[in-house]
Amino acid sequence: MTRREPTVGDLSERALLTRILNVVGDASQADVGPGDDAAVITVPDGRVVLTTDTLVHGPDFRLAWSTGYDLGSKAAAVNLADVAAMGARPIALLVALALPDTLPVAFVDELARGLRAACDRLAPGCAIEGGDLTVSDTLTIAVTAAGVLDGAAPVLRSGARPGDTVAVAGELGAATRGLALLFDRFRTADGIPVEVDAGLLTEAERADLAAQLRPAPPIALGPVAARAGASALMDVSDGLLLDATRMADASGVTIALDGPLGDDALRGGEDHALLACFPTAAALPAGFLRIGAVAPRGEAAVTVAGAAPSGRSGWDPYRDWDTQRG
Amino acid sequence: MTRREPTVGDLSERALLTRILNVVGDASQADVGPGDDAAVITVPDGRVVLTTDTLVHGPDFRLAWSTGYDLGSKAAAVNLADVAAMGARPIALLVALALPDTLPVAFVDELARGLRAACDRLAPGCAIEGGDLTVSDTLTIAVTAAGVLDGAAPVLRSGARPGDTVAVAGELGAATRGLALLFDRFRTADGIPVEVDAGLLTEAERADLAAQLRPAPPIALGPVAARAGASALMDVSDGLLLDATRMADASGVTIALDGPLGDDALRGGEDHALLACFPTAAALPAGFLRIGAVAPRGEAAVTVAGAAPSGRSGWDPYRDWDTQRG
Incomplete structure (x- = not known):
């Protein structure tokens, strides 16, 4: 008897969320981070820069070519770039994951590590402050990035x-x-x-x-x-x-x-x-x-x-x- | 010869975006609304409330039961509710749409109308300030909502x-x-x-x-x-x-x-x-x-x-x- 690799379908939503938060949760810098209905984030100059960009399996990546780490890293980077492109400094990501039941849990762990590593490397001080988990036939990662202008004009x-x-x-x-x-x-x-x-x-x-x-x-x-x-x-x-x-x-x-x-x-x-x-x-x-x-x-x-x-x-x-x- | 109903696959990304912005774009209240790399939104008390929630075809809705208008309306409402649940007032939505090529363009028009109508009805002053369009086998609507606390504690x-x-x-x-x-x-x-x-x-x-x-x-x-x-x-x-x-x-x-x-x-x-x-x-x-x-x-x-x-x-x-x- 061979042991099958655990997949998303084997875990409850809460158990999967806990695994992800174990990777990204302790980096939270927000007034209210992951775990309530919404995050609360301080933007000292009273303006927030917001952008969203989605990676979809097929047009945007292939699982044969991208590891979970690659995918998390890229999903973060493309959104951080849109914040930077306004002259702003990224401070928070929200990550909505739509995952097939058959996706290995280890892939999701790696995806969380990639998200966090990209923030740490490209935008220190930016953390994952919230998100959403759903099941889907098509692996989809929708990230929203928030940034601050530190008093400058966009x-x-x-x-x-x-x-x-x-x-x-x-x-x-x-x-x-x-x-x-x-x-x-x-x-x-x-x-x-x-x-x-x-x-x-x-x-x-x-x-x-x-x-x-x-x-x-x-x-x-x-x-x-x-x-x-x-x-x-x-x-x-x-x-x-x-x-x-x-x-x-x-x-x-x-x-x-x-x-x-x-x-x-x-x-x-x-x-x-x-x-x-x-x-x-x-x-x-x-x-x-x-x-x-x-x-x-x-x-x-x-x-x-x-x-x-x-x-x-x-x-x-x-x-x-x-x-x-x- | 019968004329086939136009679908997402018949339009360029830009043409589809233009149709959506024709429905939602003129309601923008932001410093920088749709069209640049990111939106810029004023939050007078220096705190922003952020949440994201995704609707995926299959687990969250079925196309036989939901019209485009229904779907846009629900995608907005569930996110507005998470902002309200912090005691906050919603001021902006970002909408990431992952659409099958085969989806009728008329459905997307209705979806945009539903998003706007839900904002107008449930959270006047809240508008769609940005988003993202991608192609996917699985119709997916990832909405991020932003809100303000107007000086109150969350x-x-x-x-x-x-x-x-x-x-x-x-x-x-x-x-x-x-x-x-x-x-x-x-x-x-x-x-x-x-x-x-x-x-x-x-x-x-x-x-x-x-x-x-x-x-x-x-x-x-x-x-x-x-x-x-x-x-x-x-x-x-x-x-x-x-x-x-x-x-x-x-x-x-x-x-x-x-x-x-x-x-x-x-x-x-x-x-x-x-x-x-x-x-x-x-x-x-x-x-x-x-x-x-x-x-x-x-x-x-x-x-x-x-x-x-x-x-x-x-x-x-x-x-x-x-x-x-x-």
């Missing part, structure tokens, strides 16, 4: 002005190269994802894979950009070209990228780098690299090395989604 | 003291009777949910059904209870017996319900009534009815008419969940 994507310097902090293109590795090298001939054998990868490839599975965007540089006087700020989740177009459209300007830039950097999604504009007089803060300048609005929202780019503009979350696989 | 479930009056505001048992109607009367012999024919129902049954599909908890009475000096407060989502046990355990007391109380009221979930304790000296605010008193902790966490209740204590979200149905 930095919108609509504030870019002609003459501003355009800069970026963080990776561009690594996450999409990591995804290509998974699709090209870790699927069967029938397209079924198989577990990653890191021994088959070079060091550079392992870095790209980590950027895809456990992105580590420069969260602390969001408030740094705000204090340095950034006129516009957003995170690059759908590719530089598409997200710069959104910033240019919101600001009524053209963003002229110096270029040349490779296809991965221009069109690759999921890096969650910070795209910022700074008035010419402002010195670029450490961690930001100049990639262009803001011009009065011309025909194209974005130019690269002086020319309007052609072809697909960015990341399509519907691409390659196939319910039979992964 | 009312926890741990504050009940011997001698307090126990009171409730809102329905007890109606939602579970509504669910029983659906299971008993609107399924095929094989257990497949079929559309509700309201003509087959009495007026009382229609009210029970509405309590299940579009609950309308007394959100405004949360802050009223706080101002009236409530010592403990929570929402009754899993049945009075189970939730009163949670409050009694958190407070280290016994909650002695006057009784007798029917099984629906004691064990029926999803009503989202407010369970409150008030110091004896405090007058019960309008809308609250006395149902018992707080006693020093005895053997049982909860007694009904002097005796410890037996049998199943409350609502089990895993009950009757069957992936092949609904």
Whole structure:
């Protein structure tokens, strides 16, 4: 007789919640943390920054490729990046987990560890302050992140002005190269994802894979950009070209990228780098690299090395989604 | 040639988002509403109340029984109730929708209308300030609600003291009777949910059904209870017996319900009534009815008419969940 690995369906909701809180609960910084009807969080300057982003099995991750730790880490990181992209400092996450009965409990433990580790590493002082557990056929992780502005004005994507310097902090293109590795090298001939054998990868490839599975965007540089006087700020989740177009459209300007830039950097999604504009007089803060300048609005929202780019503009979350696989 | 009804898969993410924002976007009250990386919301007393609750197709609703409007309305209401249960006033919702490609676009329109209508009806001044759209095989609605305390202290479930009056505001048992109607009367012999024919129902049954599909908890009475000096407060989502046990355990007391109380009221979930304790000296605010008193902790966490209740204590979200149905 073999002992089956315990799954979510073997535990009561309360027992599962207790396991998760054993990992994340003692980090709570809130006035009221997990355990009551809602959390109560102090935001000293009277403004709270709120964002939500969901990872769904299939379009956003595959269990053959992502460990629970990867998944928790990524679910935290993508939400922390949206807070940072307002120039704010993350202080709390709420985590809503919809879990299949058949999911191993050990996977949920790892997921909680990944959530906590991403907070500790990317946004010290940010903790999981609440959440929700439900059962679902489709593993789904919906995270809400809250942040504070510490007295600064939020930095919108609509504030870019002609003459501003355009800069970026963080990776561009690594996450999409990591995804290509998974699709090209870790699927069967029938397209079924198989577990990653890191021994088959070079060091550079392992870095790209980590950027895809456990992105580590420069969260602390969001408030740094705000204090340095950034006129516009957003995170690059759908590719530089598409997200710069959104910033240019919101600001009524053209963003002229110096270029040349490779296809991965221009069109690759999921890096969650910070795209910022700074008035010419402002010195670029450490961690930001100049990639262009803001011009009065011309025909194209974005130019690269002086020319309007052609072809697909960015990341399509519907691409390659196939319910039979992964 | 017949024209197929447009589905989520026919629209781009942006087009779908635009449709939703056409319904909910103009109600925004935030400093920064939908459209940037995150929302920015003013909370004048420097504290924000945050909660998240998810509805998943299957365990939480069936498409044969719930319209899009029902679903949006319920997703809002259950989260508003958790804010009210802290004594707070809801001011913002974030809505993360994970939608099957095959879902009719008209259903999403109705869902947005239901979300907005529930806010307008139950918590005027609360609006949808952000969200997220993803594709999923399993229709999932993860809502986060934010609220403000307007200078009052949050009312926890741990504050009940011997001698307090126990009171409730809102329905007890109606939602579970509504669910029983659906299971008993609107399924095929094989257990497949079929559309509700309201003509087959009495007026009382229609009210029970509405309590299940579009609950309308007394959100405004949360802050009223706080101002009236409530010592403990929570929402009754899993049945009075189970939730009163949670409050009694958190407070280290016994909650002695006057009784007798029917099984629906004691064990029926999803009503989202407010369970409150008030110091004896405090007058019960309008809308609250006395149902018992707080006693020093005895053997049982909860007694009904002097005796410890037996049998199943409350609502089990895993009950009757069957992936092949609904």
